Amino acid sequence: MCDRLPRMSSNLLFVILTAGIFFTLFGCFERKDQNKIESEPSLIPEVEKRDLQSKDEEETTKIFEINTLIKYGHFADALELITNQLRSNSANEKLLSLRTELFLLAGQPELAALSNDEHARLLGIHQADELLRGLLHENAEVRANAILALDISEDPRRFEAVMPIAVVDGAVTVRIAAMRLLRKSRDNRLKNTFLALAKDESWIIRSEALDALTEWNDTETRRIFWASANDEEPLVRHRARTALIKFLNEETHEEYLKMATGANIQIAFAAALAFAQSGDPEAKEALIRALNQEEDRMLRQDAARALAMIPPPPTEEILGALHNALDGEDSQLRSVIIDTLEKYQDVRSIDVLAQMSNNPLVPAVLSRRMFDLLQELRNKKARILIEQQMKASDIVQGSGSATSRATVESTPTPTED
16 A cells, blocks of 8 residues: 555646646636726727717718819708708807808808808807808908898897908908998098098008098088099099088088089089089189080089089070080080080070081081080070060050050140031
């Protein structure tokens, strides 16, 4: 037995060692699997993460497609894609902003305003900022449409937002849109802004500023209008003259008289035009002076038109100036003078018209007009002569009848013997 003990002890030791190794390895694998299970997240959050990532990628792709369509001017296709995307996510801020920008690019400020308002409503905010961002767009047309859309939406920030744009924007169309919006504010503080814009290097801006300044009739404002009456651009001068007609009243009468007799003929004409519009004879001398000068053809035509505003009968000075100008070479001026003479219907123009209607240098159309007017005036003169003769005859007949009656009354009645 003792001989077998070591052998049995060896076998037992082998079994024990083998079992220990097995359980040790089993324990290691068990702990490893347990640690693996505990360390890994659940499968459900992983799926959600992948879904969210997929949705973000899909949205990014769609927005890229929309931007590409907008870039190449396919606005209808871009709008359809935006609309389809908003059906599944109506409060998507990126899509709402893109839709508003699309309408601004497409030249539809009304729809841009509606889109911006809906944007604010869906996001639960007072005002969306997409239209304000449109004021900074690189495209001038978008900036102008943004101003129009702000006006339509009645955004309370619109006046403050567009004020600097009216002064510094690089596009005249955008500045005009801003100025027209500012006029609606009825804020007297804007007068200084418009006074500065009336001196702008762009004649279009100057003209628009003058139109806005007609709301103020004060010395400072009229000073700008008098200066603008001598502007190099005809449309600016016209705007200034039109406003100065409106500003003439009892309080400004003396100021206008001073301007009408001043050295600057353009300013003098502006004052005289205001007088003529009201039928004031103070206009006569300044208008004749404007008609007689030869440097500015348009001013001569305007003066001839203005003389027609003075109530008839015209003075000898007015008729003389018109007759002299009719003998010139400017066909347009001749046409305007014929208009004025037609209004006057003064028979003192017969001799000049008879001479000019037969002048071979006068265009046939004008010659015919002068001949027709000549016939009218000759007929008028004939009627005047007939009326004068009839009146003279009536006077003679009346005098004769009275003499006869006096003779009869003074003759003694014969008596019977």
